[in-house]
Amino acid sequence: MFLKKSTAMSSILLLVGMLSSITVAQSIGVCYGVLGNNLPSRQEVVDLYKTNGIGRMRIYYPDEEALQALRGSGIELIMDVAKETLQSMTDPNAATDWVNKYVTAYSQDVNFKYIAVGNEIHPNTNEAQYILSAMTNIQNAISSANLQIKVSTAIDSTFIAPPSYPPNDAVFTSDAEPYVKPIIDFLVRNEAPLLANVYPYFAYANDQQNSIPLAYALFTQQGNNDAGYQNLFDAMLDSIYAAVEKVGASNLQIVVSESGWPSEGGGTGASIDNAGTYNANLISHASGGSGTPKRPGGSIETYLFAMFDENQKQDAETERHFGLFRPDKSPKYQLNFN
Template identity: 35%
Template structure:
């Protein structure tokens, strides 16, 4: 007969499993996640840290340098990309201000929190602000030199994130080229990337291509589902999805500017689970297909046809639905999770974290589960003692 402690443990464990729902798990895939916070209902950073630990996500991209987040992830294995907003670009051209920012937001935390990259600005070159565009490279250089003065360039790299809209041509991928009006900004920037060995980041959303032309763009092609695909007539390389074609188009554009030593990474990609009536394709089913199929390909360490030795490097957008984001409905519905940490949809990968860890408030249900967890942890010590007595 089992000891009282063992019987109780089994009972409480059963209750725990009944009360805990499955959560999406990205188990050791090496995928990153974008953690945006334009919302008024998100769980605390400490709860988010527990959630991501359960999913074994070890790469997170922020849009700022939130000290609460950096503190919550202290002494964890999570690697952070910090965001430096467009509004700070002018200040970063001043060496003293750049040094102050790095001391405050990087040096203060890097001994305990893994900070590996800083994105200086976001989608600056596809905006309309000519002055801001002129600040971008000097700001990147200012941040890099500030890191260097503190001996941090071997730990932290510097880059910026671009919209896929910087491409003037993307088809076929081997003919990819940047917009001619952006060449004056991109050429010296690529030279800088090559000099400091930093990645070139692209925000790529096949959703927008499908939404804009659903009659001509194959849904299966953008969702990584079986389809005839397309063959690049110049290289005879076959593409069965749009994202890989977009990545190789960026590589081709970079090559046209004289560089073959710069890695392209996807800093944002995703699919909305809900949209306005005119946002064709923004559905739960399509979001689950896009993100689920993408993660499975990452798990297989796939590479693009044009760069077969370089596995794709992706940050999925986004961790949570963000209820305060402006724009169409889709903008508030890219999350893998609702703010209460329940999954928006099932992509076939389950986690094992009790949902109460990330609820924004304690309910009777979550309090009960909390006590169950405490009981299990403490009872294991009594169980060991009971088993020892049985053996004697």
């Protein structure tokens, strides 16, 4: 029995709408840090992602218990190479062994999307010398295994000067450019995105001149500023795009591999209300299809930091309070990831 033309067309439009909704929903991921002694099991965490419709995850080392729990989940995964093993990845054989053990062995039923070779490795640190070689070796091993997984690295806003205003003037710092330019060339050749950790919270909290309004950082400002921006997130992200353009990579995509706001810890603006406002508005903005002024239209692939508070982190107190959920898996505030 054939559908009437109008009914068939309605069905097609409905399907297209459903597929568009799925694509938009998948623009939001959540980073899964495990530096806590009170956190749920890996399987409980994966189930929590699924229950809340969170379709993307980032883990910071090859956590085999998490990889086992992710089997068959469909969750897209960023997996980092642990900082402690970066040097060893400069050996092609070691990189191949790493890929075989942690990627190929799980690739049939774990949905790897990116391998992050280094997280916020700064140009003046010892590990910086290993990044490009490690990226190359891991990409070669992945290609040899016929896997469609992109290799990248994650930078932060300290690579950029000025960091957010006006965005079009931004460049890589004199220290960062010679380090990051060959990495960007590698990403362009391999059609892989640059990962960037974008934190309006830290820009706001560290603003000694008090020139950044809280509303601008929380996406609640009405109207644009003189540079044409309504929120700090877009300004920071477009600063990176501007710097990338100036080293000849105007078509490079940037994935926001971390962004979040602390709910407590004594830092300026750290409160549960501000954290809830920031994260809810970020989800809406990133998945809303408006893009940024420099990259209008389309969703912004973004990973919120982080799933839980991590009470064993060694940094400032606020660093231990970025979680969206409590250890008992109850939400700190209501977020709609879909």
